[in-house]
Amino acid sequence: MSANLESELFVFVLATFVGFEVIRRVSPLLHTPLMSLTNAISAISLVGSIVIAGAEKSQLSTILGTIAVVCSMANVVGGFVITDRMLKMFKKRGPGK
Amino acid sequence: MIETYFIQVTYITAAAAFILSLKWLSHPTTARRGVRVGELGMVLAIVGTLVHHEIVSYQWILVGFVLGSAIGLPMAVWMPMTHVPQRTALSHAFGALAAALVGTAEYYLHTEELSTFTMTALSLEVVLGFLTFTGSLMAFGKLQDLVPSRPVVYKGQNVVNLSLLAVAVGIAVYLVLNPGRTELFPAVAALSLLFGVLLIIPIGGADMPTVISLLNSYAGLSAAAMGFVLDNKLLIVAGALDGSSGFILSVIMCRAMNRSFTNVLFGGFGQVRVAAGQVEQRSVRNATPEEAAQILEAAGSVIVVPGYGMAVAQAQHKVRELYDALTRRGVDVRFAIHPVAGRMPGHMNVLLAEADIPYDRLVEMEEINPDFARADVALVIGANDVTNPAARHDTTSPIYGMPILDVDKARTVMVIKRSMSPGFAGIDNELYYMDKTMMLFGDAKSFVGELLKELSGTRVGA
Numbered sequence: 001m002s003a004n005l006e007s008e009l010f011v012f013v014l015a016t017f018v019g020f021e022v023i024r025r026v027s028p029l030l031h032t033p034l035m036s037l038t039n040a041i042s043a044i045s046l047v048g049s050i051v052i053a054g055a056e057k058s059q060l061s062t063i064l065g066t067i068a069v070v071c072s073m074a075n076v077v078g079g080f081v082i083t084d085r086m087l088k089m090f091k092k093r094g095p096g097k
Numbered sequence: 098m099i100e101t102y103f104i105q106v107t108y109i110t111a112a113a114a115f116i117l118s119l120k121w122l123s124h125p126t127t128a129r130r131g132v133r134v135g136e137l138g139m140v141l142a143i144v145g146t147l148v149h150h151e152i153v154s155y156q157w158i159l160v161g162f163v164l165g166s167a168i169g170l171p172m173a174v175w176m177p178m179t180h181v182p183q184r185t186a187l188s189h190a191f192g193a194l195a196a197a198l199v200g201t202a203e204y205y206l207h208t209e210e211l212s213t214f215t216m217t218a219l220s221l222e223v224v225l226g227f228l229t230f231t232g233s234l235m236a237f238g239k240l241q242d243l244v245p246s247r248p249v250v251y252k253g254q255n256v257v258n259l260s261l262l263a264v265a266v267g268i269a270v271y272l273v274l275n276p277g278r279t280e281l282f283p284a285v286a287a288l289s290l291l292f293g294v295l296l297i298i299p300i301g302g303a304d305m306p307t308v309i310s311l312l313n314s315y316a317g318l319s320a321a322a323m324g325f326v327l328d329n330k331l332l333i334v335a336g337a338l339d340g341s342s343g344f345i346l347s348v349i350m351c352r353a354m355n356r357s358f359t360n361v362l363f364g365g366f367g368q369v370r371v372a373a374g375q376v377e378q379r380s381v382r383n384a385t386p387e388e389a390a391q392i393l394e395a396a397g398s399v400i401v402v403p404g405y406g407m408a409v410a411q412a413q414h415k416v417r418e419l420y421d422a423l424t425r426r427g428v429d430v431r432f433a434i435h436p437v438a439g440r441m442p443g444h445m446n447v448l449l450a451e452a453d454i455p456y457d458r459l460v461e462m463e464e465i466n467p468d469f470a471r472a473d474v475a476l477v478i479g480a481n482d483v484t485n486p487a488a489r490h491d492t493t494s495p496i497y498g499m500p501i502l503d504v505d506k507a508r509t510v511m512v513i514k515r516s517m518s519p520g521f522a523g524i525d526n527e528l529y530y531m532d533k534t535m536m537l538f539g540d541a542k543s544f545v546g547e548l549l550k551e552l553s554g555t556r557v558g559a
Contacts, residue, residue, distance in 0.1 A: 005214055008325055008333055015334040018116055019341030025123045028436060028461050031346060031443025032181060034122055035313055039188045041115045041135055042320045042339035047146040048199050048327045052206075053161055054152030061202040066157040068198040071191040073165020074172075076139055079188060081173035082181070084132045086447050089178075090125045093455035 033086045040079025046072035100148050107145030108331040114138025115335055119342075125456055142331060178451045179408050182440040183240045185309055189316045190233035196319040197226025197286070203326055204282060211276045215326055220269040222322035224289045229315040231293030236308055239297070240440060246302035258295050265289055300361070305440045307350040307361045314343025346442045353436035353462075355488075355499040381517070384535035386544065389511055390551030392535075396473035396509075398429040400465065402502055403445055404438055406479020406514075410541035413452040416478065419545050420454055422552045431458050433465045433475075433502050435483040466503045475507035477528075478541050479514075485526045496524060510534040513544050 026034050049072050053065030114134050121131030152158070176184050200222040204211070211219065238244035265288035272281050300308050321336025323329075351358060393399060401420070407413060423430050432454065438445035446459050460468075469475060477484055484504040487494040504510055505528055512529060514536065529536060537544055 004328060005325075008328070008330060011330045012321060012325075012333050012337050015112075015337035016341050019119075019338040020345065022116060022119045022123070023338075023342045023345050026119070027123060027125070028349070028434070028443060029446045029456055029459060030122060030125065030128060031349075032185075032441060032447045033128065033443070034119075034342060035185055035310070035346065035442065036181075036188070037118065037122055037132065037135060038317065038339040038342040039185065039192060039313070040139070041118065042317050042335050043188075043192055043195075044111070044115075044139065044142055044335040045192065045195050045199065045320045045323055045332060047142055048323055048329060048332060049161070049195055050143070050146050050158050051149050051151055051327075052199055052202050053157045054149070054154060056153055056157070057206055061206050062157055064198040064202040066161050068195040068202075069158060069161025070165040070168065071195040071198075073162050074169035075188045075191050075195075076169070077166045078169030078173040078184070080132055080136050080139070081170060082176065082184065084129060085173065086178070086181070086450075087125070087128045087132065089447070089450040089453075090128070090456045091450070091453070092125075092457055 029090070030087075033083045036079050036083045036086070040076055040083060043072045043075035043079060046076055100150060103148060104145045107141045108329075111138035111142035111145075112331050112334045114141070115338060119338060178447055179411075180241075181447060182305060182309060182444060183237055185441055186233045186237040186240060186312070189309070189312045190230050190237065192316045193226045193229035193233060193312075193319055195226075196316070196323045197223050197230060197289075199323055200226060200319075200326060201282070201286065204276075205279070208276055208279060213273060216273045216276050218322045218325035220273055220285070222319050222326055223286060224265060224269055225315050225319035225322065227286050227289035228293035228296065229312055229319060231290045232297045233293075233312050233316070235294055235297035236300075236305065236312060239300075239302060240305060248301040249298045254295075254299055258292065261288060261292050261295065265292060302440070303437075304354075304361050306437050306442050306444075307347050307354070307356075307358075309441045310343050310347035310350055311358070311361075312343070314340050314347060317341075317343055349436060350442060353500060355496070379530045381529050381536045382532075382534060384511070384537055386537070386547035386551050389535060389537055390548050392509055392511075393423060393428070393474060393476070393548065394426060394552060396423075396428055398431075398468075398472050399423060399474045399476060400469060400472045400504075400507065401430065401432045402475060402477045402480050402484060402504055403432060403434075403449065404478065404480025404483065405440065405445075406481070407541050408439065408445075408448050408479070410479060412478065412541035412545055413448050415542050415545040415549065416449075417452040417454050418549055419552075420458070422549060426552075431460050431465065431468075433462065433469075433504075434459055435462050435480070435502055438480065438483065462500060462502055469503040469506040472507040474509045474511060475504040477504060477510065477512045477514075478545070481514075481526055482524060484528050485524060487524065487527055494524060504528060505531060508533065511537055513537045513539065513541050515540060 049068035053069050056062050118131045118135030121127040200219050239246040269285050317336050317339025324332030420430050486505045488496045488499045488501045
């Protein structure tokens with residue numbers, strides 16, 4: 001456990017720093033797509049929900065797990081689709097204008 | 098063994114894909130590639146998870162996939178761009194609820210085996226998850242006008258809220274030390290749910306960009322906490338990325354309004370303003386569409402300052418036509434974007450991009466401010482407080498110190514406005530009384546339409 005804990009904290013700290021560095025560079029122009037994309041990415045909590053819904057260890061856990069799968073899946077699908085829909089609209093000045 | 102190996106490989110690849118995805122998002126030319134690689138990472142991780150040995154049946158997983166897609170997809174495809182903040186608030190709510198429910202399930206499944214550390218992470222996951230869930234629903238309600246979007250404040254509010262949180266945290270700490278006391282768990286959940294509601298009630302519509310970013314950060318942190326509970330490093334990475342992104346955005350939003358976190362959350366901005374009626378009656382210069390169109394046509398450079406009022410009036414497409422009409426006449430038209438224009442970070446850019454305004458014409462505040470002095474016309478549409486020069490010099494003004502767009506430096510200032518009513522902060526804008534300011538009274542959409550009519554009346558010179 002303690003070895004796990006140590007490496008997990010390690011991962012958390014490093015990922016936070018990477019996050020800061022990468023996201024600082026995102027142009028304010030794209031802050032709305034940024035939020036919907038990070039939202040979709042953090043919906044990776046889907047993988048936790050999948051195991052709980054599929055393990056069927058108790059009725060309660062299956063119900064909670066299934067609801068969690070619904071919520072995360074809505075974010076995965078919705079988040080990526082709307083991010084792409086927004087990014088498609090960002091166009092540079094076309095020729096002939 | 099081979100299965101664990103497979104899962105680990107997909108997870109590590111997914112983590113790398115997510116980081117790359119955010120990296121590519123930094124610029125509009127590579128951003129869509131970023132979405133692709135993010136999707137790839139997601140699919141990999143899901144496939145990897147499906148072979149997990151604990152899964153005995155796929156029935157409910159499938160149900161969840163179908164239902165979730167049925168909820169998420171229509172919202173993403175048909176939601177109008179003006180409603181993106183609402184969708185974002187809802188997705189924070191979904192994400193947080195998922196984390197909270199997984200935490201709850203884990204707690205009841207493994208009550209006996211939870212170590213102190215796991216239980217700490219689990220409590221954090223559940224408290225943050227539930228409070229973000231109801232908080233985001235409240236934010237959604239305010240954005241959608243289901244709940245009054247003005248700040249609802251009462252005496253002793255902060256004391257009530259903070260003691261409520263303190264009780265929730267207190268019980269959670271007790272649970273960490275005594276995980277067996279299952280009867281206390283629902284109390285923690287209920288108090289967190291309640292706190293989320295109370296936290297957002299006093300926050301006004303204009304503070305939504307900060308609040309949404311903050312909720313974004315909370316949702317990310319609860320996902321990361323879930324990673325600690327489930328021993329899943331991919332979740333920790335994704336949650337940390339989301340959490341730091343939300344945090345950075347909230348800091349940017351706070352700075353753009355010259356306020357602190359505590360001030361946004363506990364300040365109840367805008368409720369104790371003196372009635373705006375008592376300002377002395379100063380005269381403003383009222384102008385017709387015809388006069389305004391003549392000046393715009395003769396201008397060399399025009400900077401448009403769009404605010405949320407423009408989006409409310411649904412005027413962005415008319416504004417694009419105005420942009421086209423002026424550009425055709427050789428006028429250099431650019432848009433000055435204040436960081437808090439709109440209801441979430443970057444919202445105004447999306448609205449203008451949707452109206453087909455090229456993104457290289459959208460300029461951030463710091464970049465465009467020096468150019469106002471050289472601009473012939475600054476055309477303010479539906480923006481107010483972010484153009485008020487009082488923020489620079491009037492120490493008694495509630496918005497003193499807030500970074501503003503230097504609209505008053507332009508040669509001529511035009512303000513399209515419904516009436517002389519003040520902005521959300523209830524502050525009179527001295528910009529309107531300057532000699533070079535022309536007030537164009539009317540609805541943004543119809544007024545810009547009239548400007549267009551005037552412009553098309555005069556032929557374009559060869």
